[in-house]
Amino acid sequence: MAAGVTAGRPGGLGRIGTAIGCGVLPAGLYGVAQSFGLDPLPWSGDVVTRVVGPAGASVLLGAQLVETALLNLVNFATLIATKTARIVHAAAGGPVIEFGLRRAQGPDGGLTAARSAYVGGAVATSNVEAGRRFGIPVRGTHAHSWVLSFDTELEAFRAYADALPNNAVFLVDTYDTLTGVDHAIEVGRSLRERGHELAGIRLDSGDLAYLSRHARARLDAAGFERAQIIASNDLDEETIESLRDQDAAIDAWGVGTRLVTGYDQPALGGVYKLTA
Structure with a gap:
């Protein structure tokens, strides 16, 4: 090339x-x-x-x-951008969010990766500086450390909902994932009483296909059919295809390490040749 x-x-x-x-x-x-x-x-x-x-x-x-x-x-x-396009294709219409700054090759590599992922079809990035510089939509959730900084998971979810009532997405796997889903539902009911809606939950570990199906069933039974389930945890196009083949109930994909590092191909051999 x-x-x-x-x-x-x-x-x-x-x-x-x-x-x-x-x-x-x-x-x-x-x-x-x-x-x-x-x-x-x-x-x-x-x-x-x-x-x-x-x-x-x-x-x-x-x-x-x-x-x-x-x-x-x-x-x-x-x-x-090419790696992102493959991931977006595997997601088959489900939004892909670039989550990779922590694992990127340096700050400049993280910025380039965020911009290139957006070019390749990602809908947003968790990299706030990339959002500021390039106008890329910024999305994200709280971390496990947020939950661990409170005495209980339920208390952490309530505090987060108070801070961001219009964008409450709870990371539910700090302790037990399905118990975390129940806590998200409980806080979601409180949000609804105040005129807001539970935006969704995020799964970041374990058997994502199994957990997403059970989480979806619990959310739907509680009346939160519109709450999204976001998955992360070393995803790439192959794992996303596998999860979809297993009928995983996942609405959006947070992809980090395997995207921003070009995990399976660390370099592109483009060349520049002189001719007369």
């Missing part, structure tokens, strides 16, 4: 300027890059973009100066 930054998109090398704000490309290199033009080519499975430089002896130097920056911008981002 011959590399380019904006294959098939408007804006040309202006996207490199955006990269300066991410601390990826030295500002001095942007002036050199501006003297080049990108010629997007029809996708053939081989060449993505042709980078055309100015005539004269400086063309080689200029082309070499932008090579590393272009490949750095394209390769990892393409890898993660």
Whole structure:
């Protein structure tokens, strides 16, 4: 694959300027890059973009100066966007949320992964800084540490519902998952009495297919048919397909480590070649 930054998109090398704000490309290199033009080519499975430089002896130097920056911008981002697209396809319409900052390869890798996941079809990220920089919707739930900071799980859920009554999604597996579902239902009833609704629960461990089906049955029996069940815990396209084959009652997928690291393929071998 011959590399380019904006294959098939408007804006040309202006996207490199955006990269300066991410601390990826030295500002001095942007002036050199501006003297080049990108010629997007029809996708053939081989060449993505042709980078055309100015005539004269400086063309080689200029082309070499932008090579590393272009490949750095394209390769990892393409890898993660592609991985996300596979996960989104496996989810078959269920929303996919990027949850991977804690496991990403550094802060800059986490930002690039969040943006690339959004390009690949994820609907949101848990990375608040990525949301601020790139305008990506931000979603998330409380952590297990929130529950552990209270004397009881029920007390933790009540405090969270008081803080976020319009977006109460409870992580129910800190202790016993199905007991956690019952506690979420109890707090959900209290929310409903105050004019709010239980937004959902999150499952983060155990047999997700079994637990999701039983959680769905309990939520529906209690009148919370619209409460969503979000699953996480080392998910990727293969585990999501397996869970769907097991009739898991999961509405949305929080995917982290195996998405942002390109888990099964750690590098994309895009290349940049010089021709006359």
